[in-house]
Amino acid sequence: MRRGHRPSQSPSNRPRFWGRHAVIAALANPNRTVKRLWGTREAVAALDLPPVLPVTYADVADLGRLVPHDAPHQGLVIEVDPLPEIWLGDLLDQGRDDRRPLIVLDQVTDPHNVGAVLRSAAAFDALGIVTQDRHAPPESGALARAASGTLEQVPWVRVVNLARSLEEVAEAGFWRVGLTGHAKATLGDVIGDARIAIVLGAEGEGMRQNTEAHCDELAKLPISPRVESLNISNAAAIALYAIATRG
Known part of the structure; x- marks a missing residue:
């Protein structure tokens, strides 16, 4: 080899x-x-x-x-062996009585990014993460290493149809906020008091149009114009912090 x-x-x-x-x-x-x-x-x-x-x-x-x-x-x-499959409905049922945020990733395929998002999700006690089955990395050594143990702690749901799953997330009472640089409002403007599902797209390409259409709000992080965008795992961590510290 x-x-x-x-x-x-x-x-x-x-x-x-x-x-x-x-x-x-x-x-x-x-x-x-x-x-x-x-x-x-x-x-x-x-x-x-x-x-x-x-x-x-x-x-x-x-x-x-x-x-x-x-x-x-x-x-x-x-x-x-890979972890047993988790159903989205079961995860949403587990979180009905609390305000923990949910993270939804749209075609994020880099295992290091997904691992880092899992680590941030654990740090801020997120309910779990949701990815597409076909457009997300499998469990691997690189992903587990980036997650630093949190692959074993944070529920990870893989779905076939992300748009349909976002509808299910809304029915469970989540306000779906898509993070994108072309939004006019900032995250702080739109999170309010609702249960939040943060939706993030692949670095560079961002969310697909159909995914954006299934968000209740689009928002951006108030970063300096000297920086075009943040790594997706950094954006997830900042968003989770904003949700955890909202008034």
């Missing part, structure tokens, strides 16, 4: 996660099935492992061959 092109999945197409945060969070998640662990003796000794989990001791160089080139595995690699 060529240098720099090692897969983060096994031949069985199970994802491989690496690094202490991602591995420890996966092991602690009762909904996650961990199939196998590789690690240095020192790193494995620090873990509380179930007795039935197959463990292979390996040196740093051997672990490096299990993950993409230069991936910071910190002496730990695991092979896992």
Whole structure:
């Protein structure tokens, strides 16, 4: 296999996660099935492992061959099954009695961005994130690493039709706010007191027109004109902070 092109999945197409945060969070998640662990003796000794989990001791160089080139595995690699599917209706039912925000991503395909959004969602106690099934990254080592353990904590719903799902979100009582640079109002102008679903599009392309049409309001962040736009994960974090601190 060529240098720099090692897969983060096994031949069985199970994802491989690496690094202490991602591995420890996966092991602690009762909904996650961990199939196998590789690690240095020192790193494995620090873990509380179930007795039935197959463990292979390996040196740093051997672990490096299990993950993409230069991936910071910190002496730990695991092979896992993807998390069980979550239905949007079930997630919305769980949040009917609180005001936690929801994050909806329209064709955001970069695993690092989705992982960072998951981390911000966990930091601000969001209800969960919603993505399209076909236009979102699968669970992977890179995504889990960017999420720093929060892939195991934040519900992630994958839907077939985003527009139809946004209608369901509205029926559940959410005010759907799409973030876009061409909006006239700022986020602070439109969030009010309602339960908020923040909708963000892919970096560069933004939200599709049909997605914008299924938002109740479009809003922008009040950033300097010297900067054209923010990374989607930064925009999500700022929006979640604004919602958490509204009067």
